[in-house]
Amino acid sequence: MRIVGxxxxxxxxxxxxxxxxxxxxGRPIVVGADPExxxxxxxxxxxxxxxxxxxxxxxLPITKAWAFSEAARKKGLPPAVFLGVNMEKYAEVSxxxxxxxxxxxxxxxxxxxxxxxxxxxxxxxxxGGAHTGSYEGAKAIAENIKRTIRERExxxxxxxxxxxxxxxxxxxxxQKPDGLTIVREGDAEAFLExxxxxxxxxxxxxxxxxxxxxxxxxxRDAKRLTEAAxxxxxxxxxxxxxxxxRGLDDAPLVAEREAKSIGRHETFAHDVPVTDRVADxxxxxxxxxxxxxxxxxxxxxxxxxxxxxxxxxxxxxTVRFADFTTKSRVVxxxxxxxxxxxxxxxxxxxxxxxxxxPFLDRRENPGRKAFxxxxxxxxxxx
DNA sequence: TCTGGGGTCCTAGGACCC
DNA sequence: TCTGGGGTCCTAGGACCC
Numbered sequence: 520m521r522i523v524g525x526x527x528x529x530x531x532x533x534x535x536x537x538x539x540x541x542x543x544x545g546r547p548i549v550v551g552a553d554p555e556x557x558x559x560x561x562x563x564x565x566x567x568x569x570x571x572x573x574x575x576x577x578x579l580p581i582t583k584a585w586a587f588s589e590a591a592r593k594k595g596l597p598p599a600v601f602l603g604v605n606m607e608k609y610a611e612v613s614x615x616x617x618x619x620x621x622x623x624x625x626x627x628x629x630x631x632x633x634x635x636x637x638x639x640x641x642x643x644x645x646x647g648g649a650h651t652g653s654y655e656g657a658k659a660i661a662e663n664i665k666r667t668i669r670e671r672e673x674x675x676x677x678x679x680x681x682x683x684x685x686x687x688x689x690x691x692x693x694q695k696p697d698g699l700t701i702v703r704e705g706d707a708e709a710f711l712e713x714x715x716x717x718x719x720x721x722x723x724x725x726x727x728x729x730x731x732x733x734x735x736x737x738x739r740d741a742k743r744l745t746e747a748a749x750x751x752x753x754x755x756x757x758x759x760x761x762x763x764x765r766g767l768d769d770a771p772l773v774a775e776r777e778a779k780s781i782g783r784h785e786t787f788a789h790d791v792p793v794t795d796r797v798a799d800x801x802x803x804x805x806x807x808x809x810x811x812x813x814x815x816x817x818x819x820x821x822x823x824x825x826x827x828x829x830x831x832x833x834x835x836x837t838v839r840f841a842d843f844t845t846k847s848r849v850v851x852x853x854x855x856x857x858x859x860x861x862x863x864x865x866x867x868x869x870x871x872x873x874x875x876x877p878f879l880d881r882r883e884n885p886g887r888k889a890f891x892x893x894x895x896x897x898x899x900x901x
Numbered sequence: 902t903c904t905g906g907g908g909t910c911c912t913a914g915g916a917c918c919c
Numbered sequence: 920t921c922t923g924g925g926g927t928c929c930t931a932g933g934a935c936c937c
Binding site for chain 1 (some may be wrong): 928929930931932933934935936937
């Protein structure tokens, strides 16, 4: 038997901003793109619970968030406060929370940092299957973590405890915010059955749509399907989902994740047309160059910080057109480019440009569509 | 009301080799 | 005289997650 915990910070970015800006305390707060009075480009990153009451949530277009806020204002409610994403600050807080986890849990408890605002931990079990811990013990640990985060950071977190990562993660979401949900092994199936199929990590809009056509909305409904039927439907993911629907998951915690690629992409404030105008060409080329600078800088920083890789072998370019169609082009180089190579950045810029040039051309861009986004990524890190 | 930016993983087809 | 089977690498696209 395993005992796994999942810690999930509550509306992390927005909560940090609310904490750091006392004048916004209690107000709806939206962290994300600049709304530019309703004409902004981009989406909501995080909304606090007051903003969610207006219908504002993560991934919502910022224009729509603005409209919701305006609608509330016209009803005499406080409008939302819109703030940009200060990733450096959030990463710092994230690091301190990681330290709280480590010090609270002690040395022999495995921790997996899953993202800037999520982490798993697992209580050690003995080879025979007996357990050094218990669900009661896990509950005390979770309460201690939550209390310490509240005292030291002034933030709330939700924690789920279960027999595996899957159940722990779904449990942490079950009673947000400031929740603590414990699901014992024998209760896992009953816990999942009434839930919407979308609660299973890995089931997104497309899979949901496939299920809808079969009149399936809940986990209980989906359990009607045999493993073979799910495999026909979803390929390799089918058997995995078959087990997840039954609360089964043996994925181990991974203490140290290493990057497999490093990239950056940028949406233009206004689409850049394909013209012969020098200014437009300059915008495209200088954007590519600055993407390359950033990617290379971050790649170097990773290497310097002791990553297991020290070179890249592939370069990928992403182009998104005004109509949102997206194309990618990858080149795998004959030999890896080392971080120490004095021409590494030059190579990156040259290859980026080489991959991009055809998109200015009728062959790769017959409609002469304007560019919405450019992206650059180094892959195949070795 | 048009749809960010950082990623991971999977699929499928073609080239190429034995 | 029309076509095998296994394996690897590469490329493009898409689903999904936070």
